[in-house]
Amino acid sequence: MTPEEREAAIARARAAREAREAGQPSAPAAERPARPERPAREAAAPRGPQPPPEGSIFDTFKRVLPDVEWVEAVQGVRDVILTIKREDVPRVMRAAKEHPDLALDFLRSLHGVDQQPEGFDVVYLLYSYRHHHGVEIKTRVPLDDPHVASVTPIWRGADWHERETRDMFGIIFDGHPNLKPLLLPEDLIDVHPLRKDYPLAEIEIVQGEGASQEEGGEEIE
Amino acid sequence: MTTAPTGEYADQEFETIDLNINMGPQHPSTHGVFRMVLTVDGELVKDVEPHIGYMHRGNEKLPENCDFRQIIGYVDRTDYLAQFNCEHAYVQAVEKLMNIQAPERAEWIRLILAELNRLTSHYMFMGAFGTDIGVFATPFTYAFREREVIQDLFEEISGDRLMYSYFRVGGLGWDVPENFKERVRQVVQHTWQGIKDIDGLLSKNEVFLARTRGIGMITQEQAINWGCTGPVLRATGLPIDIRKEEPYSFYDQVEFDVPVGEYGDVYDRYYVRLEEMRQSVRIIEQALEKMPDKGPILPERLPRLLRAPAGEVYGRVEAPRGEYGIYIYSKGGPKPWRFKVRAPCFSNLSALREMTIGHYVADAVIILGSIDIVLCAVDR
Numbered sequence: 001m002t003p004e005e006r007e008a009a010i011a012r013a014r015a016a017r018e019a020r021e022a023g024q025p026s027a028p029a030a031e032r033p034a035r036p037e038r039p040a041r042e043a044a045a046p047r048g049p050q051p052p053p054e055g056s057i058f059d060t061f062k063r064v065l066p067d068v069e070w071v072e073a074v075q076g077v078r079d080v081i082l083t084i085k086r087e088d089v090p091r092v093m094r095a096a097k098e099h100p101d102l103a104l105d106f107l108r109s110l111h112g113v114d115q116q117p118e119g120f121d122v123v124y125l126l127y128s129y130r131h132h133h134g135v136e137i138k139t140r141v142p143l144d145d146p147h148v149a150s151v152t153p154i155w156r157g158a159d160w161h162e163r164e165t166r167d168m169f170g171i172i173f174d175g176h177p178n179l180k181p182l183l184l185p186e187d188l189i190d191v192h193p194l195r196k197d198y199p200l201a202e203i204e205i206v207q208g209e210g211a212s213q214e215e216g217g218e219e220i221e
Numbered sequence: 222m223t224t225a226p227t228g229e230y231a232d233q234e235f236e237t238i239d240l241n242i243n244m245g246p247q248h249p250s251t252h253g254v255f256r257m258v259l260t261v262d263g264e265l266v267k268d269v270e271p272h273i274g275y276m277h278r279g280n281e282k283l284p285e286n287c288d289f290r291q292i293i294g295y296v297d298r299t300d301y302l303a304q305f306n307c308e309h310a311y312v313q314a315v316e317k318l319m320n321i322q323a324p325e326r327a328e329w330i331r332l333i334l335a336e337l338n339r340l341t342s343h344y345m346f347m348g349a350f351g352t353d354i355g356v357f358a359t360p361f362t363y364a365f366r367e368r369e370v371i372q373d374l375f376e377e378i379s380g381d382r383l384m385y386s387y388f389r390v391g392g393l394g395w396d397v398p399e400n401f402k403e404r405v406r407q408v409v410q411h412t413w414q415g416i417k418d419i420d421g422l423l424s425k426n427e428v429f430l431a432r433t434r435g436i437g438m439i440t441q442e443q444a445i446n447w448g449c450t451g452p453v454l455r456a457t458g459l460p461i462d463i464r465k466e467e468p469y470s471f472y473d474q475v476e477f478d479v480p481v482g483e484y485g486d487v488y489d490r491y492y493v494r495l496e497e498m499r500q501s502v503r504i505i506e507q508a509l510e511k512m513p514d515k516g517p518i519l520p521e522r523l524p525r526l527l528r529a530p531a532g533e534v535y536g537r538v539e540a541p542r543g544e545y546g547i548y549i550y551s552k553g554g555p556k557p558w559r560f561k562v563r564a565p566c567f568s569n570l571s572a573l574r575e576m577t578i579g580h581y582v583a584d585a586v587i588i589l590g591s592i593d594i595v596l597c598a599v600d601r
Contacts, residue, residue: 037384038269049532076532076533076534077317077532077533077534078317078534078535079319079535083534105445105446106445106448106542107448108537108546108563109535109546109548109561109563111548111559111561112407113558113559113560114559115548123548124550125535125546125563129445129459129461129466133468136533136535155448156443156446156447156448156571157446157447157448157449157568157571157572158448159571160567160568160571161567163567165366168281181274182273182274183273183274183600183601184274184277185274193279193282194281194282194559200282200283200285200286212416214246
């Protein structure tokens with residue numbers, strides 16, 4: 001470097017330092033190296049629940065039951081998840097089993113999910129051996145009036161599932177032939193262990209983040 | 222209520238009443254703590270009322286306080302004779318929820334272990350069923366001897382004889398020993414002879430046939446209506462198997478048949494299970510050929526704290542007793558909000574009344590044995 005170039009370099013460095021300390025960019029815009037070109041980002045994939053795709057079992061349901069209000073219809077991770085009102089349960093379930101295009105003759109599981117304070121979800125997992133399609137149907141039952149129609153007349157296998165759900169959550173299935181306790185002792189009718197306000201143990205030690213019960217170590221009678 | 226007497230009392234009339242017999246929770250033939258209240262007329266069963274819940278342990282509430290990785294221990298203990306199948310259902314559900322793909326070698330090992338577990342479970346059935354029939358010790362000893370050979374292999378792999386907890390979300394806990402393929406081939410070689418032994422001992426035995434043919438029949442429509450799955454459903458003649466209906470893991474890359482029965486009676490359920498053992502061996506032999514010798518058993522980047530997105534999933538497998546499913550509802554976070562186990566024995570057992578009415582008390586024991594229940598799965 002020649003002495004003049006050295007002088008110029010020192011002056012530039014001093015100006016850059018002063019500009020940085022003042023919060024300004026350290027070199028005028030023309031002298032900054034050009035930012036490398038980045039490819040334009042594609043539109044981000046939509047997040048959140050997606051409606052069921054064309055040709056799925058939801059279309060068959062809409063065709064078979066055109067006047068039912070579908071509270072929600074979502075493509076879940078594996079199955080289509082449909083939410084209906086609890087008044088529609090007998091009608092939808094009967095059509096699901098008896099209509100030849102749906103033929104959902106296998107009730108895989110019937111259980112509850114605690115969604116307090118809005119109530120409980122009753123989940124019906126159905127499958128058809130004839131058409132090899134399945135669906136998950138949910139209905140919301142309010143907390144102060146936890147009644148829903150029983151589907152035991154439609155699928156006999158619902159008998160024990162509904163008894164267990166009543167034991168665990170307190171959901172009453174109207175029309176069930178024998179709603180006695182199944183898993184709990186016969187005299188424990190008003191205890192519902194799977195509700196979230198029922199403690200896990202006498203002294204709950206809740207671990208990890210996102211605790212679903214009260215924060216740890218509290219002694220509960 | 223009068224029954225018609227014969228012989229020297231033929232011109233007299235007797236009044237009889239139905240008797241309530243309690244086959245209580247402590248009973249050597251009820252396959253665990255299960256209570257049946259039989260209403261009998263003489264020895265003919267008029268009504269059955271099953272009482273379950275003696276083994277209810279809160280297996281659905283406890284995982285709500287557990288990390289997704291910790292729940293493997295709970296899942297094992299639901300169906301304690303088909304543990305790898307249960308673990309498979311659980312890891313399948315969580316992997317689908319979190320969109321994790323297990324590596325190929327891990328999936329093949331899972332498949333082989335699940336089929337070996339089907340063998341141990343069906344051996345246990347052969348042993349216990351023979352005991353129910355009254356043959357008492359011989360098939361039991363044979364079956365358990367064969368089962369020990371497979372359990373030795375499981376102990377070498379997972380360190381445990383019964384509660385393996387070997388599968389992990391994303392793959393396996395650790396890699397199998399180096400001699401895995403030779404050991405499995407040895408076990409399979411040994412098992413062919415074991416299956417032949419049990420077959421020769423029971424299948425064409427006159428007394429066995431007399432006691433099981435035509436007992437406990439259930440029609441196809443009844444079986445589907447009650448939600449029966451597994452060998453109970455296949456014995457009625459329907460070739461329904463989740464490995465063919467909704468193939469998971471690599472079951473669509475192996476060839477096997479689905480054995481079916483004809484009448485839906487107790488003998489058919491036994492025979493379907495025997496044939497399933499042969500098909501399992503076939504699957505294992507093919508899987509050993511296709512399994513890669515080297516490879517990772519966990520995906521490369523698995524987060525340290527598994528957080529599931531909000532959503533729900535139902536993972537199902539063909540366990541030896543039927544369709545075993547795990548339903549997980551997650552609100553985001555490392556713990557599930559709702560954890561539901563769909564046990565095959567629960568639905569199969571609910572059809573007991575249908576199958577037992579009209580048979581004798583001794584047959585009630587055999588029918589219960591043929592459903593092949595595991596009370597831990599029924600009661601959870």
